[in-house]
Amino acid sequence: MTQQRLIDNMRNVRYGEVLAIYLRDSGLEAEVYGTQMLNDCPQELWETLVADDIAKEMEAVMVKLNGPRHWVLDGLGAKVAPTEPILREFNGLLMRRIALLPLGDGSDTGPYKIKNVNRGAVFFWDAGKRVYELVDPDGQVFVMQARCIGVDPNMTEESLMTLGDRLNLPEGWTYRTRILDAELIADTSDHLATVTQDEFENTYTVTD
Numbered sequence: 001m002t003q004q005r006l007i008d009n010m011r012n013v014r015y016g017e018v019l020a021i022y023l024r025d026s027g028l029e030a031e032v033y034g035t036q037m038l039n040d041c042p043q044e045l046w047e048t049l050v051a052d053d054i055a056k057e058m059e060a061v062m063v064k065l066n067g068p069r070h071w072v073l074d075g076l077g078a079k080v081a082p083t084e085p086i087l088r089e090f091n092g093l094l095m096r097r098i099a100l101l102p103l104g105d106g107s108d109t110g111p112y113k114i115k116n117v118n119r120g121a122v123f124f125w126d127a128g129k130r131v132y133e134l135v136d137p138d139g140q141v142f143v144m145q146a147r148c149i150g151v152d153p154n155m156t157e158e159s160l161m162t163l164g165d166r167l168n169l170p171e172g173w174t175y176r177t178r179i180l181d182a183e184l185i186a187d188t189s190d191h192l193a194t195v196t197q198d199e200f201e202n203t204y205t206v207t208d
Contacts, residue, residue, distance in 0.1 A: 003122045003187050007037075007076040011129070012157065015146075016041035016067035018049070018090055020060040021103065028061065028103035032117075033088060033095040041068050045093040054090060066201070069146045072157065074129055077122025080189045111199040112170050116192040123205065125184040130177060132160045134196065134204050137172030142196050142204035143184065151200045160202075167198055 019030040035041045046068055055063040079098075086097040099119040103109065114136075123145060125131055132144040149155050164175035186193070186207040194206040 003077045003185060003189070005075040005077055005122075005124050008074065010071045010076055011074050013071045014040045015069055015071070016046050016065075016093070016095075017069070018054060018095060019064040019066050019101065020055070020058045021062050021064065023061055026102065027105055030064070030101040030103060031097055032066075032099040032101055032119075033090075034098045035093065035095050036098065038094050038096060041093065043068070045091060048091040049093065065150070067148060067150050069148050069150070069203075070157075072132065072144045072147050072160070072202075073123045074126040075124035077124065077187070078189060079122075080120030111168075111197055112173060114194060114196050117195055119193050120189055121186075121193070122189055123186040123207075125180055125207075127180050127183050130179055131184065132163065132177045132202075133175070134169075134198070135174045135176065140194075140206060142194075143186070143207055144202055145186070145195075145205045146203045148201040148203070155200060155202070163198075163200075163202075166200075 015035045017032055017034040019032050021028055021030045049065055051063040051065050055061070084097070088095055088097070099117055101115065101117045112134075125143065134142040136142070144160070147155050147157065147160065161177060167175055169175060184207050186205050195203060197203050
């Protein structure tokens with residue numbers, strides 16, 4: 001079934017996330033709260049967030065402040081709530097619980113580790129637009145969905161053209177950029193998304 005695009009002009013839109021990590025029966029699991037479609041994660045509010053304070057307030061094992069980030073995609077489709085959506089304010093910064101991220105025993109973290117996330121989303125990249133991709137040793141392609149300015153505040157979309165020169169890629173991995181001949185879709189509305197990050201916390205996802 002062809003998925004319908006509901007929201008357009010998302011490229012470079014800013015957001016931020018709070019990952020509250022809990023120890024569950026299946027291991028560590030992050031509840032992901034994000035500002036997506038609520039606000040653009042104002043810097044003056046983001047700067048007030050203290051991970052340890054939020055972890056104590058939420059009774060979490062730890063909290064990861066993920067961002068700020070900018071979308072490197074062009075449109076969004078229907079969102080299927082993977083968990084009951086909860087609105088929560090963090091020092092006045094409104095966020096919604098949007099995804100669940102299993103972390104196992106926590107040992108398999110860091111850049112270029114492949115993870116599965118329950119996000120229930122549909123992402124679109126436009127024909128004629130540029131994409132930035134990682135390819136693993138098996139030929140699996142991960143397309144960048146968001147760039148992070150939390151690690152490198154100077155990470156612009158223009159700088160992604162030469163990002164490959166800065167990455168410490170594992171053996172067999174490559175970085176590439178190309179112009180799309182046709183629309184690209186990542187539909188994870190009915191299954192877990194397969195994602196990875198580089199050392200700058202830019203996030204990539206497997207598409208259909």
